[in-house]
Amino acid sequence: AVHIRPYFHIALYSSGTKVDFRYETQDTLLPNPWDRDLRLLKDTENWGAAYQALCAQTMMPRPLMDKVELAALDERFWVMYWDVLRVLLRGDQQKPFTVYLELLHFTLPALLRVLPPGDPARRALLEASYMSDTKATAQHMKRLLSAYLAARTAVIRLFSLDFTPDRSFEEQIQRLVDRHVPA
Structure with a gap:
């Protein structure tokens, strides 16, 4: 999944479960609407909840065609x-x-x-x-x-x-x- 985004990994398990892992630091992770349901691992100081709230307020970009x-x-x-x-x-x-x-x-x-x-x-x-x-x-x-x-x-x-x-x-x-x- 590197072609989608750097540090993005997809794991497929034999049970049929699919998990997407993305490794980023707080300073590189900007709020975007696609991350409003994101679960953060190793969430210290409840930063994840604040980040999800910011993502929920972010508007989806309007698709355009020229x-x-x-x-x-x-x-x-x-x-x-x-x-x-x-x-x-x-x-x-x-x-x-x-x-x-x-x-x-x-x-x-x-x-x-x-x-x-x-x-x-x-x-x-x-x-x-x-x-x-x-x-x-x-x-x-x-x-x-x-x-x-x-x-x-x-x-x-x-x-x-x-x-x-x-x-x-x-x-x-x-x-x-x-x-x-x-x-």
Whole structure:
């Protein structure tokens, strides 16, 4: 776990218990919201309780997305989306599965991180499914496209981004999807 943070160690026990150990000194340990439930070993002078109280008062940083991140996400989404859908429309359900997983892995965390939990666009993104029936999966891909467009619009609105999608390209893709994937 050194790649996460120096002096961070993870122990996995045969009983299934997982314990994370972090070795730091008081002067290097700054209050942060992730440590509000931290248990301190060798807590002298009740310093740990005061530290936890400071951590509980610390605000979580608001996740952000800028225009460059959204443009990269958008470009990759369209390439991967079309790659999956065109192979599904040919009737092959096994080949596009890994690209579908990559599409979800690349797109969902970035959008879910910045969208508020109650946002309808966020909820629609969570309805992922992949079946052996290619027609049903293609219909899901159609819904995923709508969910992605709604989430992207919500992100643009939420952060007031100066992002202009390529409407003519998107309309052509939408027409192809509507023509080849029945409602």
